[in-house]
Amino acid sequence: MSTPILTAEHVGKIFTARGADSVVAIQDLSLTIDEGEFVCLLGASGCGKTTMLNIFAGFTQPTSGRVTLRGRPILKIEPRCGMVFQSYALFPWRTVLGNVEFGLQMQGVAAAERRRRAERFIEMVHLKGFERHYPSELSGGMQQRVSLARVLAADPDVLLMDEPFAALDAMTRQTMQDELLTIQEASRKTVVFITHSIDEAMILADRIVIMSARPGRVKTILANTLPRPRRADVQLSPAYAALKAEVWSLVQAEVLGHAEATRLRSD
Amino acid sequence: MILRAAIGLVSVAAFLLLWHVATTAGWVSGVFLPAPGLVAKVGLDLIRDGELWTAIWVSSGRVFAGFFLAGAVAIPLGVVMGVWWPAKAIVDPFVSLLRPLPSITWIPLTILWLGIGEQQKIAIVFLGSWIYILVYTLAAVKRVDPLLIRAARNLGASDLSVMTRVILPGALPGILSGMKITLAISWSCVLSAEMVAAQTGLGALIWQGKDWGNLPQVLVGMVGISITVLIADAVADRIERLLLPWERHRR
Numbered sequence: 001m002s003t004p005i006l007t008a009e010h011v012g013k014i015f016t017a018r019g020a021d022s023v024v025a026i027q028d029l030s031l032t033i034d035e036g037e038f039v040c041l042l043g044a045s046g047c048g049k050t051t052m053l054n055i056f057a058g059f060t061q062p063t064s065g066r067v068t069l070r071g072r073p074i075l076k077i078e079p080r081c082g083m084v085f086q087s088y089a090l091f092p093w094r095t096v097l098g099n100v101e102f103g104l105q106m107q108g109v110a111a112a113e114r115r116r117r118a119e120r121f122i123e124m125v126h127l128k129g130f131e132r133h134y135p136s137e138l139s140g141g142m143q144q145r146v147s148l149a150r151v152l153a154a155d156p157d158v159l160l161m162d163e164p165f166a167a168l169d170a171m172t173r174q175t176m177q178d179e180l181l182t183i184q185e186a187s188r189k190t191v192v193f194i195t196h197s198i199d200e201a202m203i204l205a206d207r208i209v210i211m212s213a214r215p216g217r218v219k220t221i222l223a224n225t226l227p228r229p230r231r232a233d234v235q236l237s238p239a240y241a242a243l244k245a246e247v248w249s250l251v252q253a254e255v256l257g258h259a260e261a262t263r264l265r266s267d
Numbered sequence: 268m269i270l271r272a273a274i275g276l277v278s279v280a281a282f283l284l285l286w287h288v289a290t291t292a293g294w295v296s297g298v299f300l301p302a303p304g305l306v307a308k309v310g311l312d313l314i315r316d317g318e319l320w321t322a323i324w325v326s327s328g329r330v331f332a333g334f335f336l337a338g339a340v341a342i343p344l345g346v347v348m349g350v351w352w353p354a355k356a357i358v359d360p361f362v363s364l365l366r367p368l369p370s371i372t373w374i375p376l377t378i379l380w381l382g383i384g385e386q387q388k389i390a391i392v393f394l395g396s397w398i399y400i401l402v403y404t405l406a407a408v409k410r411v412d413p414l415l416i417r418a419a420r421n422l423g424a425s426d427l428s429v430m431t432r433v434i435l436p437g438a439l440p441g442i443l444s445g446m447k448i449t450l451a452i453s454w455s456c457v458l459s460a461e462m463v464a465a466q467t468g469l470g471a472l473i474w475q476g477k478d479w480g481n482l483p484q485v486l487v488g489m490v491g492i493s494i495t496v497l498i499a500d501a502v503a504d505r506i507e508r509l510l511l512p513w514e515r516h517r518r
Contacts, residue, residue: 057421059417059421077417077420077421079420079421079423081421082421082422085414085418087414089412089414089415089418091415091418091419091433091436092513093436093437093439093513094436094513102419102424102432103423105432106419106422106424106425134513135513136513150422151422154422154423
C-alpha cells in the first residue's frame with residue numbers, strides 16, 4: 001500500500017510586484033506524492049514549477065491552499081525536504097567533506113560519526129579521493145554530486161531537485177541520471193524532480209506531472225510504465241518511443257493551446 | 268619580471284645619485300636636505316644603539332593593539348548590523364557622524380581622558396580604525412550569496428549557525444581585504460599621535476629629530492616607517508592567504 005508523504009492542496013501563488021500587474025504563478029494546484037515515489041514536474045519555463053518546489057521547501061508560502069508533509073502543514077523552511085539547487089549552492093570555504101558534513105553538524109552529530117557518514121555518501125556519489133578539495137577545484141558535474149551527497153547525508157524525508165542537471169553537458173547529465181536512479185532505487189527516497197526535458201522525466205520518474213503555464217496548474221498526471229530497475233539506455237526500447245509519443249502529444253497540445261490563448265487575447 | 272626589477276633598481280640608484288650630487292655640489296643646502304650618505308650613517312648609528320628597533324617595536328605594538336581591538340568590536344557589530352536591520356538603524360547615525368572625523372581630532376579628548384601613555388596611543392588607533400573595518404564588514408556581509416543562506420537553512424541551520432558558519436566565512440574575503448586597507452590607516456593614526464605627544468615610537472623619533480635640528484634622523488624615521496609598513500603589508504598578505512585557503516584556486 002502506498003502512503004502519501006507530501007501533498008499540495010489547492011495551492012495558489014500570486015506574485016505582486018510594485019508598479020506592475022500581479023502575476024498568478026500557480027492556480028489551484030493539488031497533488032499527492034507517495035512515500036518512495038519519484039515524481040517529475042514537467043513543464044516549460046515560467047509554468048510555476050520552481051515556485052511549487054520552493055513552496056514544498058518552505059522557502060515561500062502559498063497565497064492560498066496549503067502543503068503538508070506527513071499530514072503536517074509546512075509553514076517555514078523545512079529541513080526534512082532537502083533541496084538540490086540547479087546552481088549547486090555549495091559553501092566555497094568548505095571542502096567536499098566539510099560541505100557534506102554541514103547538515104549533520106547542524107543536527108549535532110558528533111565529529112567522528114559525522115565524518116564516517118559523510119565519507120559513505122562521498123563514496124556513493126563517486127568522489128572518493130576528493131574529500132579535501134574545494135568546490136572551485138571541481139567540475140560542474142562533480143559539484144552537483146557534492147550537493148547531492150550533502151543533501152543525502154542530512155537524511156531528509158523528501159528530496160526536492162530543481163533542474164539539477166540542466167547546467168551540465170549531455171554526457172555528464174546522462175551519467176548523473178543513471179547514478180540518481182541507482183541511489184534512489186537503493187534508498188527508496190521520495191523525490192520531487194523538476195525538469196523541462198521530456199526525456200529526463202521519462203528516464204527518471206514513476207509519475208510525470210505535466211504542468212500548464214500561466215497560471216501554473218496540473219494538466220495531466222501520467223504513470224510511467226517503463227520497467228524498473230531503469231537506466232538511461234531505456235531510451236532505446238520500443239516502449240519508450242510509444243510513451244514519448246503520448247507525452248509529446250500532451251505537451252504539444254499544451255504549448256499550442258497556450259499559444260492560441262495568447263493570440264486570442266492579443267486580438 | 269627580472270627586467271622590471273632591474274629597471275626599478277636602476278631608477279632608485281639614479282635617484283640616490285642625483286640626491287648625492289645635488290647635496291654635495293651645493294645645489295641644495297644641507298640645512299634643507301642632508302646628503303644620503305649622512306642619512307645612512309645616522310641610520311646605522313640608530314640601528315647600532317638599538318634606538319630604531321625600539322621605535323619600530325613600540326609603534327608596531329600600539330598599531331596592532333588598537334587595530335585588533337577595532338576588529339574585535341567592528342567585525343561582530345558589522346555582521347549583526349548586516350543581518351538584523353534594527354541594529355543597523357541604531358548604529359548608522361553614529362557612523363555617519365563619526366566617519367568624517369580624522370583620528371587626530373580625537374587627540375585632545377583622549378589625552379584628557381587617558382594621559383599621554385600607551386592607552387592613549389592605542390585609543391587613537393582604535394578610534395581611527397574601527398569605523399572603516401565596520402563599513403567594509405557591512406559591505407562584505409551584504410554581498411554574501413542569499414542562496415547559500417537558503418541552502419544552510421534547508422540543511423537545518425539556526426539563526427546563530429547561519430551567522431557564524433555562513434555569513435562570517437562568506438564575508439571573510441571582503442572583511443580581510445578591507446582590514447588590509449585599514450591597517451595603513453592605523454599606521455597613520457599612531458604616527459600622528461606620537462608626533463603630538465610621545466617619548467617613544469617612530470613618530471616621536473621624527474619629531475625629536477626636528478626639535479633638535481637633526482634632519483638626518485627625521486629622514487631615517489620616514490624610511491623606517493616606509494619599510495615597516497611594507498613589511499606589515501606583506502605579513503598581512505600572508506595571513507590573508509592562510510585564512511582563505513579556498514580562494515587560492517580561484518585566481
